[in-house]
Amino acid sequence: MREPTFLVLTALAEEPRHGYAVIEDVATMTGGRVRLRAGTLYAALDRLRLDGLIEIDREEVVQSRLRRYYRLTGAGEQALAAESARLRRQATIAERRLKIRRATLGGATA
Amino acid sequence: MTVLERRYRRLLRVYPAAHRAVYEEEMLGVLLAGSPPGRRLPRPADAFDLLRAGLAVRFGRRSKADYGTAWRDAAAVSALLVALLIGDFVVTTCTEAVSDLTDRAAALLSGVTVLVELGTLMFWLGRVPWAAMRLAWAPTMAVLVAVAFAAARTARPIRGVVGRFGLGMIVIAVTVPLFTSWAVRATVLQSDDVAVWLPLALFAGVVIGIDRPVRSRVALVFLGMLVAPIVLLESWDLTVMGGSTTWVPDTVDPGGVLLALAPLAVVAVAGLWLARRFAPRERGHVRVHE
Numbered sequence: 001m002r003e004p005t006f007l008v009l010t011a012l013a014e015e016p017r018h019g020y021a022v023i024e025d026v027a028t029m030t031g032g033r034v035r036l037r038a039g040t041l042y043a044a045l046d047r048l049r050l051d052g053l054i055e056i057d058r059e060e061v062v063q064s065r066l067r068r069y070y071r072l073t074g075a076g077e078q079a080l081a082a083e084s085a086r087l088r089r090q091a092t093i094a095e096r097r098l099k100i101r102r103a104t105l106g107g108a109t110a
Numbered sequence: 111m112t113v114l115e116r117r118y119r120r121l122l123r124v125y126p127a128a129h130r131a132v133y134e135e136e137m138l139g140v141l142l143a144g145s146p147p148g149r150r151l152p153r154p155a156d157a158f159d160l161l162r163a164g165l166a167v168r169f170g171r172r173s174k175a176d177y178g179t180a181w182r183d184a185a186a187v188s189a190l191l192v193a194l195l196i197g198d199f200v201v202t203t204c205t206e207a208v209s210d211l212t213d214r215a216a217a218l219l220s221g222v223t224v225l226v227e228l229g230t231l232m233f234w235l236g237r238v239p240w241a242a243m244r245l246a247w248a249p250t251m252a253v254l255v256a257v258a259f260a261a262a263r264t265a266r267p268i269r270g271v272v273g274r275f276g277l278g279m280i281v282i283a284v285t286v287p288l289f290t291s292w293a294v295r296a297t298v299l300q301s302d303d304v305a306v307w308l309p310l311a312l313f314a315g316v317v318i319g320i321d322r323p324v325r326s327r328v329a330l331v332f333l334g335m336l337v338a339p340i341v342l343l344e345s346w347d348l349t350v351m352g353g354s355t356t357w358v359p360d361t362v363d364p365g366g367v368l369l370a371l372a373p374l375a376v377v378a379v380a381g382l383w384l385a386r387r388f389a390p391r392e393r394g395h396v397r398v399h400e
Binding site: 039067 | 136137140159162
């Protein structure tokens with residue numbers, strides 16, 4: 001799973017959001033590091049829809065412009081859980097090794 | 111439409127029509143929401159991202175994917191065509207459609223059509239009761255039209271689906287019946303030619319001019335809306351009414367009237383169910399793959 005996909009799913013895990021709200025939430029979550037652009041966002045949304053990981057929650061017309069809210073499906077929830085578990089396992093391994101490294105090298109790096 | 115919107119719209123043309131039919135308005139909203147007021151040129155990074163993503167869709171594996179909104183566009187166009195076709199019989203309502211062919215006018219037209227057809231039914235009810243019941247197909251079609259418009263609330267504007275040329279043909283099709291009496295007096299044409307066949311031919315032209323994912327669906331929905339009530343009423347006659355050979359029975363009892371009108375209820379219920387399935391505001395009723 002590529003990072004934009006993971007972040008979009010994470011944004012929708014909280015509540016149904018429309019496109020622009022997803023962009024803003026992703027920017028907030030990543031401290032401004034990732035700002036999704038429309039092309040990338042809709043490539044991800046379209047693929048996730050076709051894969052059944054997200055679906056349309058509702059549509060609204062705000063200032064004569066269509067606003068479509070997306071939400072996570074059951075399959076999307078599982079995919080996000082699996083991906084975050086995988087990331088956590090890798091992060092745990094990385095942290096453990098860093099801890100061992102610091103312990104064996106002692107004050108060498110200090 | 112601002113300069114920026116027009117430029118983004120032009121950029122979005124890099125996406126295939128089927129993709130645009132679903133996402134164009136939504137993507138425009140996102141692009142414009144992210145632009146400071148007064149900006150006239152698309153941000154280069156956004157433009158590049160659109161080109162990259164658009165070409166990926168166009169040449170990607172999934173470029174042939176179906177999009178649910180195509181059905182909604184088809185519902186909107188079909189509903190308009192059927193409404194106009196019924197409206198052809200009610201020439202006075204046609205001028206409304208000529209003056210403004212937006213969704214709202216079309217919806218209004220379908221409403222007017224319902225009223226007029228119900229009025230016709232009531233008019234005949236006092237004279238030849240059974241003939242009035244035979245008019246049930248008209249309200250049935252009107253119900254279908256109203257339901258199709260309900261399902262098509264977030265479809266693209268009809269103007270965008272049929273194009274300028276298609277819109278022109280619709281306008282001609284609506285205008286032609288106004289000259290029915292003149293044409294018939296000139297003995298060049300029969301009344302049916304002007305009121306039914308000419309508009310139908312023009313509508314066929316409109317449908318042929320529609321882009322691909324929507325075209326075949328309009329053909330299906332439009333024909334379905336025309337044929338379904340007839341098939342329903344015919345099979346209703348044959349099975350429930352016992353296939354009476356005399357079309358105008360001497361006496362009409364209340365039970366017979368209710369039975370004769372029952373298909374209207376069937377269509378209404380089926381239509382509402384379908385509209386719920388396609389209606390955008392209902393939670394979980396928009397399907398991902400159509």
